[in-house]
Amino acid sequence: MAPSIGLSLPRIRLGGRDIIGSARFDFAAGRTTALLGPSGVGKSTLLRLLAGLLPLPPGARLDHSAHALTAWMGQQDLLLPWLDLLGNVTLGARLRGQRPDLGRARALIAEVGLQGREAARPAELSGGMRQRAALARTLMEDRPVVLMDEPFSAVDAPTRHRLQTLAAGLLRGRTVVLVTHDPLEALRLADRVLVLRPAAGGALPEEHPVPGTSTPRAAQDPAVMAAQATLLERLADMA
Numbered sequence: 289m290a291p292s293i294g295l296s297l298p299r300i301r302l303g304g305r306d307i308i309g310s311a312r313f314d315f316a317a318g319r320t321t322a323l324l325g326p327s328g329v330g331k332s333t334l335l336r337l338l339a340g341l342l343p344l345p346p347g348a349r350l351d352h353s354a355h356a357l358t359a360w361m362g363q364q365d366l367l368l369p370w371l372d373l374l375g376n377v378t379l380g381a382r383l384r385g386q387r388p389d390l391g392r393a394r395a396l397i398a399e400v401g402l403q404g405r406e407a408a409r410p411a412e413l414s415g416g417m418r419q420r421a422a423l424a425r426t427l428m429e430d431r432p433v434v435l436m437d438e439p440f441s442a443v444d445a446p447t448r449h450r451l452q453t454l455a456a457g458l459l460r461g462r463t464v465v466l467v468t469h470d471p472l473e474a475l476r477l478a479d480r481v482l483v484l485r486p487a488a489g490g491a492l493p494e495e496h497p498v499p500g501t502s503t504p505r506a507a508q509d510p511a512v513m514a515a516q517a518t519l520l521e522r523l524a525d526m527a
């Protein structure tokens with residue numbers, strides 16, 4: 289069962305600037321939340337705090353002690369250059385001293401469209417292929433909490449669309465926080481859209497409605513297109 293996550297933050301200051309304001313963030317169990325906001329507003333900082341990759345400042349409280357339940361997918365693919373694709377996708381199990389499930393690894397590699405490239409090293413793959421490999425590795429971990437920082441930013445538009453559809457299916461039932469610059473990506477995948485809005489004293493969360501409950505939503509759905517236009521306008525106002 290996927291856990292919920294709650295984070296109470298005091299004002300976060302970095303480099304002498306107020307980045308995130310004093311706020312409470314709740315991420316419901318088994319739901320996908322997209323986190324948007326202008327560049328530099330503090331989205332990755334918030335995600336790193338949730339992941340335990342940044343130490344919590346005094347006065348902060350994270351109601352989610354289970355970092356062992358968390359899979360992380362960042363902007364960089366973090367593939368190990370000396371391992372082939374299959375070795376990279378099964379790295380987590382190997383590091384834990386477990387026998388990797390090669391059947392599942394091969395199936396995930398096929399699902400992300402990299403069948404036949406199992407023996408390729410990262411240097412032999414394109415940026416988009418490496419990002420797909422990183423998605424397969426993240427899903428291989430089969431964790432109930434998945435934190436993703438612009439996971440599809442490096443791939444071309446058709447591949448991104450396909451990976452979003454794939455990810456929506458494979459991430460269903462997990463507690464997912466997805467940082468993205470792309471309002472359409474947020475609206476296709478997320479049960480909830482949260483915008484970090486710049487403010488004096490640090491950015492604050494702003495809820496945005498999503499059309500309907502079932503994901504992935506169709507990009508051509510008029511309700512999705514209208515919500516995308518609204519979100520784009522809101523983000524442009526903040527930039």
Ligand SMILES: Nc1ncnc2c1ncn2[C@@H]1O[C@H](COP(=O)(O)OP(=O)(O)OP(=O)(O)O)[C@@H](O)[C@H]1O
Binds near residue numbers: 307326328
């Ligand atoms: N360790 C640090 N020391 C000082 N400043 C930092 C540190 N980490 C982040 N910052 C600053 O905090 C702000 C928020 O950074 P963050 O990466 O969280 O933004 P973001 O919303 O994810 O941006 P982007 O969309 O461009 O990736 C930026 O102004 C950044 O320069």
